[in-house]
Amino acid sequence: MIRLLIAASGTGGHVFPALAVAKRLPYCDIHWLGTPNRLEQRLVDDIYPLYTVPVEGFQTSSIIKNIQILFKLLKSVFWIKELLKKKKIDIVFTTGGYISGAVTLAAYISGIPVILHESNYIPGKTTRLLSYFCKMTALGFKETAKYLPWVSTIWLGTPIREQFYTSQNLDLNIPAKAILIVIIGGSQGAVSINDLVRECVLDWIKLGAYVVHLTGNNDSKANTINHPQYISLTFYDNMAALLQRADLAISRAGSGTLAELAITKTPAILIPYPFAAENHQFYNAKFFVDAQAAYCYQQKKLTKDTLTKDVLDLIEDSTKLKKMAYEMSKLITKDSAQKLAELLGNNLKS
Structure with a gap:
């Protein structure tokens, strides 16, 4: 052996x-x-x-x-x-x-x-x-x-986990036809992204979207929004099911997460971790932006108004989301x- x-x-x-x-x-x-x-x-x-x-x-x-x-x-x-x-x-x-x-x-x-x-x-x-x-x-x-x-x-x-290659069941209470936005800060969460998202999320909900927000374990404000269309979790085990169901992700740009977004064909707004060694998350994200599969913003330059508007524009434009999903699918290895x-x-x- x-x-x-x-x-x-x-x-x-x-x-x-x-x-x-x-x-x-x-x-x-x-x-x-x-x-x-x-x-x-x-x-x-x-x-x-x-x-x-x-x-x-x-x-x-x-x-x-x-x-x-x-x-x-x-x-x-x-x-x-x-x-x-x-x-x-x-x-x-x-x-x-x-x-x-x-x-x-x-x-x-x-x-x-x-x-x-x-x-x-x-x-x-x-x-x-x-x-x-x-x-x-x-x-x-x-x-x-x-x-x-x-x-x-x-x-x-x-490499990504085997479950991403097969259809998974999502055990969260989200209507079948509802737009689903998923917030991913990486395995340790991202408090800066969490704070920004919480400023925008009610505007997305007004348009009928559901939001699953993975906050990580270090966010003291994790439970400050209470709405049936907003689900806040520190961690979720079945990421394959969540991304397969998602219409849009707001995420860091770690290479593993990007590979998972590609295999699930999930369009994304990427916010690279600004302190990553040699700014490598920015270059990861740029590859996906150049392929027209994602948007990318530097954390320090991204405002509430910009993030709110971009998400609203995307969830109202199914053609744009489908085009981004198609371009994501071409990046699968x-x-x-x-x-x-x-x-x-x-x-x-x-």
Whole structure:
């Protein structure tokens, strides 16, 4: 049996694609590497053996703090190296993030091949560096290859969960013919988007729209609007059903969410996270805007009036929404999870 270590941690954009690939590998003995108190502990811990290491990124100007982070990284590399040996790991798969640095270096030292998946349009500095130590870097966007000219890359798209490929039942009380707007701030929510949406939502409701607002866990104003056409949830498990039913999404521009919007053919107004490394969410969004499948606004420039008007215009113009949905459908990359599973099987250490 192939022994595989998956290193995916932190946000849904890292964890969900890795889970999608893992589900296509029933013939593997899978172990999972993450960081403490992150999303993988809720999603992975009951499925695969989960190990955690306390790594973090170099995102501070403090020299002392950076030295402490470096020490943690080096300590984690050697701990992971022992884990690879103990579990007799054959191959490593990582979806990036802070964890990828430590696991890639440990695997490289151990002579174990690493497949790295970069889902963003613009690869971060970490990916650009780590790709040199990987057997292959798989890409979510075909055009990303031009930013990694000196390493081996392959375009396979971004894996999404299996349920997105089949029709799902939505267990929320929304009339069949009602316009549905879904607000998605990412796996951790987005308070700034939440505040803006709450200023607009009553105008959309007056036009007959229903709104499902996924607020995340850190929004103190989450229950301040009470209306039968407005459903506020911190988290919703069946995102496939929700997006399949949605007529329009207002969302961050994480690569995983964008892949889900494409497969469900859901037009979107995208508000990229302004503090994402190297502004990568903006470039993700731009790809969809250029394809005429979405609108995009910088968070600091988006006003209540603009967002209210754009949504009202779209929900009153079914032709425009259908055109955007059609353009979304052209951005689908099918079978990404299966293709990545096959790539892992074909790149075992000799």
